[in-house]
Amino acid sequence: MATTLKEREVVVVGGGLSAGLIARRLVPLGRDVLVVERGAPRSGSESQLPSQRDELRWGIHRGLVQRENVETYTLRHNPDEAALPMRRLLSFLPGFGVGGGASHWNGQTWRFQTTDYVLRSHLEQRYGKAAVPSGMTVQDWGIRYEDLEPHYTLFEKLFGISGKAGNIKGEKQEGGNQFEPWRSEEFPLPPLEPSEAGIIFKSAAEKLGYKPFPMPAANASRAYSNPDGMKLGGCQYCGHCERFVCEANAKASPNLLLFPLVVGNPNFELRTHAEVFLINYDKAGRRVTGVTYIDTQTGEEFTQPATTVVLGSYVLSNTRLLLLSSIGEPYDPKTGKGAVGKNYCYQTVSNVSVFFEDRYINPFMGTGAYGMVIDEFNNDHFDHSALGFFGGAFINATITNGRPITARALPPGTPRWGSAWKAANAKWYLRSFNISCHGTSYSHRNNYMDLDPDYRDAYGRPLLRITFDFPENDIKMSDYVTQKAHEIAKASGASIVGTPAPRRGPYDARIYQSTHNTGGTIMGTDRATSVVSPHLQSWDAQNLFITGASVFPQNSGYNPTGPVGALGLRLADDLVSYLERPRFL
Amino acid sequence: MATMVALGLAVPGTQAQDANKGKAVYEACIVCHKLEPKSTEQGPTLIGIVGRRSGALDDFRYSRAIVRANIVWDEATLDAYLADPQAYIVGMRMPFGGIPDKIERRDLIAYLKTLR
Numbered sequence: 001m002a003t004t005l006k007e008r009e010v011v012v013v014g015g016g017l018s019a020g021l022i023a024r025r026l027v028p029l030g031r032d033v034l035v036v037e038r039g040a041p042r043s044g045s046e047s048q049l050p051s052q053r054d055e056l057r058w059g060i061h062r063g064l065v066q067r068e069n070v071e072t073y074t075l076r077h078n079p080d081e082a083a084l085p086m087r088r089l090l091s092f093l094p095g096f097g098v099g100g101g102a103s104h105w106n107g108q109t110w111r112f113q114t115t116d117y118v119l120r121s122h123l124e125q126r127y128g129k130a131a132v133p134s135g136m137t138v139q140d141w142g143i144r145y146e147d148l149e150p151h152y153t154l155f156e157k158l159f160g161i162s163g164k165a166g167n168i169k170g171e172k173q174e175g176g177n178q179f180e181p182w183r184s185e186e187f188p189l190p191p192l193e194p195s196e197a198g199i200i201f202k203s204a205a206e207k208l209g210y211k212p213f214p215m216p217a218a219n220a221s222r223a224y225s226n227p228d229g230m231k232l233g234g235c236q237y238c239g240h241c242e243r244f245v246c247e248a249n250a251k252a253s254p255n256l257l258l259f260p261l262v263v264g265n266p267n268f269e270l271r272t273h274a275e276v277f278l279i280n281y282d283k284a285g286r287r288v289t290g291v292t293y294i295d296t297q298t299g300e301e302f303t304q305p306a307t308t309v310v311l312g313s314y315v316l317s318n319t320r321l322l323l324l325s326s327i328g329e330p331y332d333p334k335t336g337k338g339a340v341g342k343n344y345c346y347q348t349v350s351n352v353s354v355f356f357e358d359r360y361i362n363p364f365m366g367t368g369a370y371g372m373v374i375d376e377f378n379n380d381h382f383d384h385s386a387l388g389f390f391g392g393a394f395i396n397a398t399i400t401n402g403r404p405i406t407a408r409a410l411p412p413g414t415p416r417w418g419s420a421w422k423a424a425n426a427k428w429y430l431r432s433f434n435i436s437c438h439g440t441s442y443s444h445r446n447n448y449m450d451l452d453p454d455y456r457d458a459y460g461r462p463l464l465r466i467t468f469d470f471p472e473n474d475i476k477m478s479d480y481v482t483q484k485a486h487e488i489a490k491a492s493g494a495s496i497v498g499t500p501a502p503r504r505g506p507y508d509a510r511i512y513q514s515t516h517n518t519g520g521t522i523m524g525t526d527r528a529t530s531v532v533s534p535h536l537q538s539w540d541a542q543n544l545f546i547t548g549a550s551v552f553p554q555n556s557g558y559n560p561t562g563p564v565g566a567l568g569l570r571l572a573d574d575l576v577s578y579l580e581r582p583r584f585l
Numbered sequence: 586m587a588t589m590v591a592l593g594l595a596v597p598g599t600q601a602q603d604a605n606k607g608k609a610v611y612e613a614c615i616v617c618h619k620l621e622p623k624s625t626e627q628g629p630t631l632i633g634i635v636g637r638r639s640g641a642l643d644d645f646r647y648s649r650a651i652v653r654a655n656i657v658w659d660e661a662t663l664d665a666y667l668a669d670p671q672a673y674i675v676g677m678r679m680p681f682g683g684i685p686d687k688i689e690r691r692d693l694i695a696y697l698k699t700l701r
Contacts, residue, residue, distance in 0.1 A: 047626060047627065048646070049648075049678040049680060050648075050678055222613070223612045223616065231612075231615055231616045232616060233613065233617060233681075236680045248616075248680040249627060250616075
């Protein structure tokens, strides 16, 4: 039924950050690259004023993300429950359209900690083998921070990250993050202007002896030209980053910095409205032969042969495509065998709100990574010996936005409706902010993904089923770090400190928490417990590479885009070598 | 050669230097106002901006405020506009906070004059 097209050299599934980084590297070398993207190009109303700032359309109705009437996910909290479909995708925002999640992201850009890549070895070495709970399935990545450092540096330059270094080649830098892994260079741009909330947070944190620093931001603190000659404007602090395309071309994204570099080359094609539903797999030959996709505008099916396939779509799509294509062994929580779908992780976020009678926070002046942060209680930056949990969170005051529909910070005890509610809204809108914890999510034996036996998408394919709840470890962690955030809140001089709200189960998919889903196609050195090698090459098909946050064996306390960028750049280099001489890297 | 000599005489050295510095200031504009004859979705082309009427191009969808302002872009109007765009033309939608420094504005306008 499907029409077979002419073979292409490299086919990348998903037109987001990874595809952009790979195309940027391969196309100028003359390699033939086809990027297949299920959504539309980004142009028109989403990037032009005044429609760009339509909070109802892009924010509430989530105009730039995956449509749940075509494809959603089912959720259950443990392997014994029956899963139900998420009728609205509210707790996370899978990208849809060119640029993917990196066109509607906030821009918080971190490097994962040195211990993140060797987490199991590190915890066992520091706390003893017996200290790691048996249900905690954390693994090593099979690479070290040193392998990624040059790629982090390049990614930060390409994306014009604004920030202040805290550790340049082992030398501590005043004003930067004292806990960050060493970096070879300062950030390419200075930090964003300090915010009122940031100033309040900074002074409270310093009072308690912490070392606050500005959050690394992909919201350019001033106009910038990257090493490829691609440009960013300066951030205008309009507060429309996450869920939106930047109106001022100031938020780093593949649409702005990566694809325009290669579009127009005869050996590059970006094919939109093309939804891949199968990676064609020759199991006996242990190779993939291409992809099959549907043209979502005409309903026609096409088979696109390829010599090499790169799976660079969203975390959940990467996992689902492998399962739909029967590549690799699906994970089974009962036996612990199989690796596809294993180690699904999320982000454990919590917050405490603060209200000031006498300070104007003015949240309408915000930007995605407009934060002041402390890192004392993140990852393994503090001794966990007697604490009964592992992991942590960065604690921050970040003014991402003060958009009219959703900005509703109200002190405890405010009526839920009526004139008192309205008066409280009017009073506190300008005078409050959140102190939040952005915490680790460590893998657990029972948290995983597989194909749903009952529910299907609009094309009749099984939906991806997520089995997840916050493990006891992460709940204890959240209690601990939220307590620390509460102490900062109390030291801030706030007139009212809100009730601390540490993360508790069950996972509630109706409330936005974070789009940082990870795992499912994890990387590692052992083919029995991972899906891809340390070079992101599938153990089951030599010419299939998989990249993105789906390869993280567990999630760090930092946002994932930094390592996704670094892994993408490292894979791009690996592909150059692989295409010259195809082999197991 | 004759043209170059004539230009050299017509343009005093300082103005040429201003325009050079203005090119650096223009880095803040270039991501939306590319140096191409066609406008982009984010910004109208600024080639030929000096002497043009506000909201005059057919290939860019301007705000009503810019069209209604009905001014001619010259040194004075550009200077006032660039100092605080949203105050000078209320309701216009260029997402740019302006250039507070008078010297930088002067250099930028000198550069804009060279965009032909």
